[in-house]
Amino acid sequence: MMKLMKRLTTLFILVFTLVVPITAAETDITDIGIAKYYTESVKKETYLRNGVYHVTHTGYTSAIEGEVTDMGMGVDEEFVPNKYYAQQVSILDIPATSNASLIPWAYISDSAWNLETVGKIAKDYESKHPGEKVIAAVNGDFYDINGGKMYPYTPNNIHAANGDIFKSVHTNSAVGFLNDGSTNPLVGNKPIIRNAKPTLAIYDENDVLIKEFMIDQVNEEPNSNETSVLYPRYGVLEHQQPPKSISVDVAGAYIVHNGEYSIPYSGVPGIFGYESDSQDFFGKGIITDFGDGSLGPNDFAIKTNNTEVEATLKIGSKIRVQYEFTGDFENVDNIIGYNQAILYNGSKVGNIKQRAPRTMVGVKADGSYILSVVDGRQPDKGMYGATTAEMAAILTHYGAVEAYNLDGGGSSAMVVLDEQTDTFKVVNTYSDSKERPVSNALLVVVKNPVLEIKPVEITSSSIKLEVDVKIENGFNQDNLYVELNGEKKPVINNEVLFTNLNKQQNYRYEVYYKDNDTYIRLNIYDEIKTAKNQLILESINIHYEGNDLVFYLNILDSDNVFVSGKVILDDREANIIKGVAIFRGFKGSTFDSFKPEIVYNLGTVEGEKTTEISDYVIYTEADVLIDFSMNKFNNFYQPND
Numbered sequence: 001m002m003k004l005m006k007r008l009t010t011l012f013i014l015v016f017t018l019v020v021p022i023t024a025a026e027t028d029i030t031d032i033g034i035a036k037y038y039t040e041s042v043k044k045e046t047y048l049r050n051g052v053y054h055v056t057h058t059g060y061t062s063a064i065e066g067e068v069t070d071m072g073m074g075v076d077e078e079f080v081p082n083k084y085y086a087q088q089v090s091i092l093d094i095p096a097t098s099n100a101s102l103i104p105w106a107y108i109s110d111s112a113w114n115l116e117t118v119g120k121i122a123k124d125y126e127s128k129h130p131g132e133k134v135i136a137a138v139n140g141d142f143y144d145i146n147g148g149k150m151y152p153y154t155p156n157n158i159h160a161a162n163g164d165i166f167k168s169v170h171t172n173s174a175v176g177f178l179n180d181g182s183t184n185p186l187v188g189n190k191p192i193i194r195n196a197k198p199t200l201a202i203y204d205e206n207d208v209l210i211k212e213f214m215i216d217q218v219n220e221e222p223n224s225n226e227t228s229v230l231y232p233r234y235g236v237l238e239h240q241q242p243p244k245s246i247s248v249d250v251a252g253a254y255i256v257h258n259g260e261y262s263i264p265y266s267g268v269p270g271i272f273g274y275e276s277d278s279q280d281f282f283g284k285g286i287i288t289d290f291g292d293g294s295l296g297p298n299d300f301a302i303k304t305n306n307t308e309v310e311a312t313l314k315i316g317s318k319i320r321v322q323y324e325f326t327g328d329f330e331n332v333d334n335i336i337g338y339n340q341a342i343l344y345n346g347s348k349v350g351n352i353k354q355r356a357p358r359t360m361v362g363v364k365a366d367g368s369y370i371l372s373v374v375d376g377r378q379p380d381k382g383m384y385g386a387t388t389a390e391m392a393a394i395l396t397h398y399g400a401v402e403a404y405n406l407d408g409g410g411s412s413a414m415v416v417l418d419e420q421t422d423t424f425k426v427v428n429t430y431s432d433s434k435e436r437p438v439s440n441a442l443l444v445v446v447k448n449p450v451l452e453i454k455p456v457e458i459t460s461s462s463i464k465l466e467v468d469v470k471i472e473n474g475f476n477q478d479n480l481y482v483e484l485n486g487e488k489k490p491v492i493n494n495e496v497l498f499t500n501l502n503k504q505q506n507y508r509y510e511v512y513y514k515d516n517d518t519y520i521r522l523n524i525y526d527e528i529k530t531a532k533n534q535l536i537l538e539s540i541n542i543h544y545e546g547n548d549l550v551f552y553l554n555i556l557d558s559d560n561v562f563v564s565g566k567v568i569l570d571d572r573e574a575n576i577i578k579g580v581a582i583f584r585g586f587k588g589s590t591f592d593s594f595k596p597e598i599v600y601n602l603g604t605v606e607g608e609k610t611t612e613i614s615d616y617v618i619y620t621e622a623d624v625l626i627d628f629s630m631n632k633f634n635n636f637y638q639p640n641d
Contacts, residue, residue, distance in 0.1 A: 142337070175361065177369070205318075
């Protein structure tokens, strides 16, 4: 018997509570005439990604007579003009060059507003926006804290996020964020003009806008050439959460069942003379049906007699219905409500004369955003709270030229991200016994790099990942790391390899960014499973049995990964059954080549794979070699001595 060989490689991140006079050592005093502020010490500070900086200062404010009329809840003492009162002030400085955005967000589920802590609201945003990361946040607008409105727990004013206008009620108490890195990224103290009728936007499967149409009727049948939006009404006296809906029956309509959002008017009857069920609506979702049906919570519908609208709509279309703004706020995608302006053109404009915990948002002359929380109602801890005059002095001290007062009191909260644990830490001292849940929050959001990660080689003991950076978003791809099995490894030449792993085990990988010596978790992760042991084709024994050419394949398959296989002989095939492939009646014929083809499954997400295995030993006899083309033999095989 002659022995032949062929080889081929196979792929396989002790405030003292004092009222004190100023001392000569305190030289950095901001004096705006009606109030003063200076800092004493740094209590906490955190350098966040993208150049965002947090600091909590202990400091002192004073005000002249008449600028403080109430020392605030929990402060049992008389105000003394021009004396310095202890304060705790938390600041977030967001440089215009940081590529960080201010985005309002609310925890809305089942088309109902919910009260949640600032940290939970931030996590909800991340869950709905893969690739984006919240690094800090403060509480937002005043809100329906007791659930007394017809649609409970709503913010008092406008709420818009990333172009979606969840609440558009008419008010001039709103501030918008362009997030464009300019020196004028904030739009506030401006009249807000809303379209009288909502807009219907229709998108393709990639969320690209196809067409926009004006909606003519709200919860009314459309007239000739008109379009209507229909959605459930809510009982005026049904103050409950979620609100009790009054279902609406529709006929001949494009229906969105269980949409992303279906949020009706959120005020109380009679405000501004508006009807309670037809003056505000936000709906977003995919059309599921056409025809007749009943609309409940999470549902809304479009009914049209406009041929152009009808030609654009279809089952499966993604649509959005909302009232939109004109004027100064027309192209502002992110808007939140406020209580009073604090600074405008560098001067105090508000008139709040009661000390209380405060949350503020503002902008510097260079376009940098600034967020601030002043703690209060805790004089024994050195936290008196601030009036408008004191807020203006504090914000001027940190460089603000325009600023607005958000909700305060027990709602005031500032959280920053702990990159190591991927959790939010409250950095101020809230005046309630615990952190208060709120209706919305103002988030500091950055974008993670856009990555395409895929396995390129999985064995029973190793995983090799390919990391393709599609959009850097300000991150240096040379500083990307992947953690798996407790080991962080750098991405080199777009690849990272992990070895010494256990067979058939699920592993979670996470992507990090190394900034100096700090690993920043990027919220990019997935699970991947190691493989079973690869089968081995050790040898093939080829010989004639009568007129049949028989291939005996010695397959070592400890983990039973073999699925099927065949031997291809020129243009003929024979299935491998129990390690044997038979070509019936072949004797007397010739052949130029053969190859075994194996289908196997290593138990990974990749599923079944097919390979032409070529690393094996061949045993055969002279009569087989005679039928095998001699030129092929000479090219590919060398006989053993």
